[in-house]
Amino acid sequence: MTTGAATTDDGTRVRRRVLAIAILASSVAFLDSSIVNVALPAIRGELGGGLAGQQWVVNAYLVTLGALILVAGSLSDLYGRLPVLRIGLIGFLVASLAIAAAPSIEFLVVARAVQGVAGALLVPSSLALITSQFDEAARGRAIGAWTAATSAAMLVAPLLGGLSIDLASWRWAFLINVLPIGATLWLLAGLRIADTRRPGVRVDLAACALCALGLGGIVFALIEGPRLGWDQPAVLAAAAAGVVLFAGFLLRQARAAHPIMPLALFRIRNFSAGNLATTFIYAALALNGFAVVVYLQEGAGLSATLAGLASLPVTVIMVLGSSHVGGWSARWGARIFMTVGPAVMAAGAALLLTVGRPFDYWLQVLPGIVLLGVGLTLTVAPLTSAVLGSVDAERSGIASAVNNAVARVAGLLVVAVIAVIAGGDLDLAGFHRVAVATAVLFAAGALASWAGIRDRRGT
Incomplete structure (x- = not known):
């Protein structure tokens, strides 16, 4: 009895360590993808480049991330999750140091592209690590906890970045990830598990x-x-x-x-429907994240710190709710959450049309931000579970990579056309046009989920 109890305790400790590693490694990539938005006005002020320069700072990262995340999924399946995570963490650290020292907008864009290469190695391996180490009963709650923690990191990042920018420089904002990288490498050094590999996979x-x-x-x-x-x-x-x-x-x-992107996976109904919903939802999130933080600084005149604080309610809501939603989704199915969540976010985006002059954050922005937080909490964990749960565990690495690539490419393309959507620069009229486009994309995500997702019980 004592031996069994000890074994159970050891297994619980290992799973907790695995979850902590997955959360920290993913958070590294999410931190910078959120911090960059709040840093864009300061980067533009120091290095120039205009709106096009701001778009390239975001999209240089997303181009390499979106393309190489597919290779990372294959690498994860071939060589194991742990070696790929270590290489990604070290590469991300080196690229972050280069970004912090960038002498020109061109150098910065190149360094961001290199950072995207490293970032591509992190998220698929992290999620695949959870999938391979947690059984089906515990996987929904684990993914919910991962969602809550990584989303919190992604959404609190603008606040941390804003403080760094206002108190020091935008350059320091890109060094925030040094601590989580160090912590993750330390946890990896002490982890003893049988890593999952698929012999014969080619890159x-x-x-x-x-x-x-x-x-x-x-x-x-x-x-x-x-x-x-x-x-x-x-x-x-x-x-x-x-x-x-x-x-x-x-x-x-x-x-x-x-x-590297098995098209046969898209014959699986929930995989294809989940990725279609991902396309609309993450395009909307990228559009909203870029436009709100930049407009609050350049249009409404808020400091970087206050612009970062604007998204804090989303963080609080996700931390409180995501782990619960993961469990509910495992019990009741993902379809209802993936439908209601984006619909709520569409309403939140529509409320941003109330932004005007004089500017009032509490009445014009906060209601929409709260709805965004509620909708995002209802959506992310069920969406992740639906996509990864539609394939066998051996293909979880590539499935996670494809889904993440779809999300990043959706964000990449929508940020690339933000000047077209806004009709020029992000003035008030342009911001309103972006809000409408964001609401339409969220609504499309809700419709794609309702029409395409099927829960296991057949509803």
Whole structure:
């Protein structure tokens, strides 16, 4: 009896350590993806670049992240979750130091692209680690806890970044992740588990290049088109090359023996429906995150710290509710949560149309932010569980990678067209146009979930 109790206690401690590693490693990537938005006005003020420069600072990271996260899923399945996590953490640390020392906007954009390469190694391996170490009964609650903690990190990041910017410099904001990186590496050093591998998996670097160059060409055209003119040869050539290269990537995936994005996964109903919902929801989140934080500083005149504080209610709501929603979703099914959550967020985005002059955060912004927090809490854990739960554990690494790639590419493309949506710069009229587009995207996510997701009990 004593031996059994000890074994149970040891297993519980290992699972807690695994969950802590997964949370910290993912939080590293999420911290910077949120901090960058609040830092954009300060970066623009010091290094220049205008709105296009701000878009590139965000999208250089998302291009490499979105393309290489697929390779990271295969690497995770081939070499194991733990080695891939270690390499990603060290690479992210080096890239963060380079960003903090950036002498020009061009250098910063390149460093952000390198950071995206490292970030691509973190999230799929973290989620796959949870999937492989927790049984089905405990997985929903574990993913709920992961969602709550990583979302809290992502959403409190603007506050931490704002304090760094106001008290010191935007450069210090990109060094916040040094502590979680150190803590995660320390926890990994003491972890003793049997890592999950899939012998025979191959990594298709040519497909990765096609994906990255294809997305890069499309994004270049979307960002530079409004500035240079849509009829300029450079814009037209980039758009055409991007479309052809990305089509080549999809064609290669359809024919490859070991694809980095197995198109066969999309024949699984919940996987394809979950990724369609992910496309709409995460495009809306990226659009909202960029526009709100930048407008609060450049349009409403708030400091970086106050702009960061504006999203704090979302953090509080997610910390309080996400672990509960994960358990409820496991019991009642994901479909209802994935439908109601985005619908609530659509209402929150629509409330941002009340923003005007004189500006009043409490009446014009806070109600929409609260609804965003409630909707996000209802959505994220069930969405993650629905997508990962639709495939077997051996393919959880690549399934997580595909879902994360879909989310990042959706954000990448919508940020690339933000100037088109806003009709120029993010003045008040442009902010209202973005709010409408955000509400429409959230509503589309709700409809995709209701029409596509099927719970196991067949509802």
